[in-house]
Amino acid sequence: MLLQSIPIKVTLANLKSSCASCALHELCLPMGLSAGDTERLDQIINVRHKTERGDYLYRSGGIFRSLFAIKSGFFKTFSLGDEGQEKITGFYMTGDILGMDAISSDRHHYNAVALEDSMVCEIPFSELEELAGSLPTLAHQFHKLMSREITQDQQHMLLLGKMKAEQRLAAFLLNLSQRFALRGFSSDHFHLRMTREEIGNYLGLTLETVSRTFARFQAEGILQVNHRDVTVKDSARLAALLDHYEPA
Amino acid sequence: MLLQSIPIKVTLANLKSSCASCALHELCLPMGLSAGDTERLDQIINVRHKTERGDYLYRSGGIFRSLFAIKSGFFKTFSLGDEGQEKITGFYMTGDILGMDAISSDRHHYNAVALEDSMVCEIPFSELEELAGSLPTLAHQFHKLMSREITQDQQHMLLLGKMKAEQRLAAFLLNLSQRFALRGFSSDHFHLRMTREEIGNYLGLTLETVSRTFARFQAEGILQVNHRDVTVKDSARLAALLDHYEPA
DNA sequence: CGAATGTTTGAACCCTTTCAAAGACGGTGG
DNA sequence: CCACCGTCTTTGAAAGGGTTCAAACATTCG
Numbered sequence: 001m002l003l004q005s006i007p008i009k010v011t012l013a014n015l016k017s018s019c020a021s022c023a024l025h026e027l028c029l030p031m032g033l034s035a036g037d038t039e040r041l042d043q044i045i046n047v048r049h050k051t052e053r054g055d056y057l058y059r060s061g062g063i064f065r066s067l068f069a070i071k072s073g074f075f076k077t078f079s080l081g082d083e084g085q086e087k088i089t090g091f092y093m094t095g096d097i098l099g100m101d102a103i104s105s106d107r108h109h110y111n112a113v114a115l116e117d118s119m120v121c122e123i124p125f126s127e128l129e130e131l132a133g134s135l136p137t138l139a140h141q142f143h144k145l146m147s148r149e150i151t152q153d154q155q156h157m158l159l160l161g162k163m164k165a166e167q168r169l170a171a172f173l174l175n176l177s178q179r180f181a182l183r184g185f186s187s188d189h190f191h192l193r194m195t196r197e198e199i200g201n202y203l204g205l206t207l208e209t210v211s212r213t214f215a216r217f218q219a220e221g222i223l224q225v226n227h228r229d230v231t232v233k234d235s236a237r238l239a240a241l242l243d244h245y246e247p248a
Numbered sequence: 249m250l251l252q253s254i255p256i257k258v259t260l261a262n263l264k265s266s267c268a269s270c271a272l273h274e275l276c277l278p279m280g281l282s283a284g285d286t287e288r289l290d291q292i293i294n295v296r297h298k299t300e301r302g303d304y305l306y307r308s309g310g311i312f313r314s315l316f317a318i319k320s321g322f323f324k325t326f327s328l329g330d331e332g333q334e335k336i337t338g339f340y341m342t343g344d345i346l347g348m349d350a351i352s353s354d355r356h357h358y359n360a361v362a363l364e365d366s367m368v369c370e371i372p373f374s375e376l377e378e379l380a381g382s383l384p385t386l387a388h389q390f391h392k393l394m395s396r397e398i399t400q401d402q403q404h405m406l407l408l409g410k411m412k413a414e415q416r417l418a419a420f421l422l423n424l425s426q427r428f429a430l431r432g433f434s435s436d437h438f439h440l441r442m443t444r445e446e447i448g449n450y451l452g453l454t455l456e457t458v459s460r461t462f463a464r465f466q467a468e469g470i471l472q473v474n475h476r477d478v479t480v481k482d483s484a485r486l487a488a489l490l491d492h493y494e495p496a
Numbered sequence: 497c498g499a500a501t502g503t504t505t506g507a508a509c510c511c512t513t514t515c516a517a518a519g520a521c522g523g524t525g526g
Numbered sequence: 527c528c529a530c531c532g533t534c535t536t537t538g539a540a541a542g543g544g545t546t547c548a549a550a551c552a553t554t555c556g
Contacts, residue, residue, distance in 0.1 A: 060495060079406060082494050087410055089402045101402060103395035109495070110402065129391065133384055140377060146394045147351035153401035154337045154349060154358065158327060160408035161452035162335055165512070195534065204409035206513060211536055227521080227535085246330045247308055247357070413544070443502060454545060459504055475503085475553080 018042050019121075027095030027182070028069050029123070029145070032137045041138065044127040045069075049120050057098060057112040057120060064102035066122045070094055073118020074193040077110045078201075088202040090153075091115075091176075091194065094183050100146050115193040158245065160204045168203040169213045170241040173223075177232060188232040266290045267369075275343030275430070276317050277371070277393070280385050289386065292375040293317075297368050305346060305360040305368065312350035314370045318342055321366020322441040325358045326449075336450040338401075339363075339424075339442065342431050348394050363441040406493065408452045416451040417461045418489040421471075425480060436480040 019030045019042045030038045048071065051057065057068050060079060070092055077098065078088040089110055092098055102108045103125065132139035159171050181187035192199070196214075197207040205213075217223040222238055224231035232238060267278045267290045278286045296319065299305065305316050308327060318340055325346065326336040337358055340346055350356045351373065380387035407419050429435035440447070444462075445455040453461075465471040470486055472479035480486060 079402075079495060081492050083492050085410075085492065087406045089405055100395055101399045104392045104399055105396075109399050129384065129388060133381055133387060136377065136381055139381060139387070143377065143394070144352045146391070146398070147348055150394065150397050150401060151349045151352055151357050153398060153405065154327075156405055157337055157401065157408060158335045160405060161449075162333075196536095197534080201409075207535080208514085208537085209512060212512095215536075244329050244331050244333065247327060444504095445502080455503080456505085456546085457544060460544095463504075 019045065022071065024069070024071065024095040029097070029128075029138065029141060031141050033135070033141075037135050037138065040131060040135070044131060045121050045123050047122040049122060051114045051118045051120060053114055053116050055114045057114070058102075058108045060108055060111050062108045064099065064106050064108055064125070066124050067100060067128065068098040068112070069121040069123060070096050070098065071119040071121055073120070074115045075112050075118065076115055076194065076198065076202075077112045079110050086201060088198060090156075091202065093179060097145055097149075100149055163245065165203075165205055165209050165213050166216070167241050167245070168205060169199075169210065169217070170238050171245075172199065172203055173230065173232065174235075174238060174242070177235070188235060190230055192228040192230060267293065270319065272317075272319065272343040277345070277376075277386065277389060279389050281383070281389075285383050285386065288379060288383070292379055293369050293371050295370040297370060299362045299366045299368060301362055301364050303362045305362070306350075306356045307359050308356055310356045312347065312354050312356055312373065314372050315348060315376065316346040316360070317369040317371060318344050318346065319367040319369055321368070322363045323360050323366065324363055324442065324446065324450075325360045327358050334449060336446060338404075339450065341427060345393055345397075348397055411493065413451075413453055413457050413461050414464070415489050415493070416453060417447075417458065417465070418486050419493075420447065420451055421478065421480065422483075422486060422490070425483070436483060438478055440476040440478060 019025065019028075020035060020038050022028070022030070025031065025038075030041055033041065051073070057075065058064075072094055075092045075096075075098060076088050077090045077092065078086045080086055092112075098112050098120075099108065101110060128138075128142070132142055159168055163171065176190065176192075177187045180190050194202075195207070196210045199205075200207045200210040203210070214223065214225050217238075218225050220237075222232075222234045224233055267273065267276070268283065268286050270276070270278070273279065278289055281289065299321070305323065306312075320342055323340045323344075323346060324336050325338045325340065326334045328334055340360075346360050346368075347356065349358060376390070380390055407416055411419065424438065424440075425435045428438050442450075443455070444458045447453075448455045448458040451458070462471065462473050465486075466473050468485075470480075470482045472481055
């Protein structure tokens with residue numbers, strides 16, 4: 001497991017707008033920073049946005065100035081082909097950082113849109129780099145977050161390049177489950193924020209195949225599916241579908 | 249076998265393998281650094297390895313200490329399933345940096361093996377971070393390189409998730425072609441360092457499909473294929489296969 | 497030269513896609 | 527509050543692109 005933190009429950013009490021009091025402390029950029037250093041980070045995060053479902057955080061081709069940390073909510077990132085076809089590159093939730101692909105060229109290569117009402121912290125990148133220059137712990141944590149994005153993208157390549165539909169959906173659900181658990185939510189009962197089409201798009205399948213695979217999992221007693229509410233009834237069997245894809 | 253670290257002092261005698269005189273200056277980590285700063289970077293890159301075809305640079309699960317910059321040669325990175333099935337995550341050539349996925353957990357998640365005799369510069373990561381703390385240009389260039397890896401991985405997801413066999417091979421060949429061109433080699437005639445099986449593995453296809461698609465491209469006059477020597481005879485038509493996948 | 501590795505080509509099969517139509521849900525406005 | 531409409535989902539049947547299995551051929555290297 002990449003993060004070794006104890007699951008954190010997000011409550012109203014700690015939704016105050018500073019890194020120091022943020023529940024995501026241990027998932028996000030401030031991880032490992034002292035109180036004083038967290039305060040310094042706080043000072044460059046001068047904007048905290050409320051975004052509504054459907055709002056764009058950034059668009060492909062737009063100038064890159066800031067990274068965005070998700071304080072609460074759910075996003076998808078995607079590219080658009082020249083005829084409007086969407087290709088989803090990732091789903092991001094509480095504590096995740098968006099926009100790291102844009103550093104290389106000062107422009108965003110993808111779009112990011114909220115799938116539900118969300119709160120995000122805008123982190124001006126040049127100021128982050130400057131601060132990281134004097135806070136080695138911050139620099140290291142930032143490198144770890146970028147590195148984790150690389151690892152996750154490469155794992156997704158494995159999924160797209162080698163797995164059958166059942167395994168793709170199983171891997172997707174287990175991944176979501178683990179990420180929810182890490183954030184203090186139930187790992188075996190959760191609500192999907194995306195449509196079947198978006199799931200299929202992300203997994204390299206059609207929406208029909210996703211729908212049929214959900215139906216099969218339900219028939220086999222692995223899942224209980226009610227529209228977008230999923231209950232994992234037999235996580236062992238779900239995980240067993242991924243045998244042979246575990247790292248050796 | 250693991251390569252052993254033997255510090256080498258930078259002297260006039262081996263100046264030819266210093267960053268300052270390296271042809272990859274503009275592709276690699278030193279990009280944008282002053283002569284003096286490049287010298288400082290040079291001093292932490294105390295090992296330059298000669299690796300032979302088949303040598304491992306690192307293995308999945310191994311402790312992460314260093315990044316590796318390819319001075320010359322060609323590598324593949326891959327994961328191994330629990331029954332030995334390989335999944336190739338990338339091909340890397342001159343000027344590319346290997347090992348960035350390992351920063352997040354201090355362990356390598358993938359394997360890296362040379363597909364031809366190569367030369368690599370080993371960059372102790374903790375020293376790189378330390379130096380980057382006092383050289384903002386170096387830090388920024390490093391961030392750009394990590395970011396580029398993310399962008400490229402996500403583009404590969406698009407390929408694996410949406411494209412047909414012909415488009416995958418076309419995208420693969422065009423990508424190789426552009427990378428060779430950037431390094432001063434011919435963009436329309438080059439030698440493949442990998443087998444059909446490795447290409448297929450990387451593209452999410454079987455070796456048979458790769459072979460058949462090469463044959464079709466040749467029959468259509470798009471390519472001239474001789475074993476592993478490829479000549480692009482109609483790059484416009486090759487690129488046209490990727491219409492609709494251009495960023496909007 | 498012989499064995500191992502890599503490549504080509506053919507034919508049958510299968511998983512997923514594509515096309516189609518009906519059903520369920522949720523939001524909006526009357 | 528309910529009817530309506532757009533969006534999303536389910537399910538069926540047919541078609542297709544790629545895989546799988548198989549065999550022959552080429553190439554490389556000890």
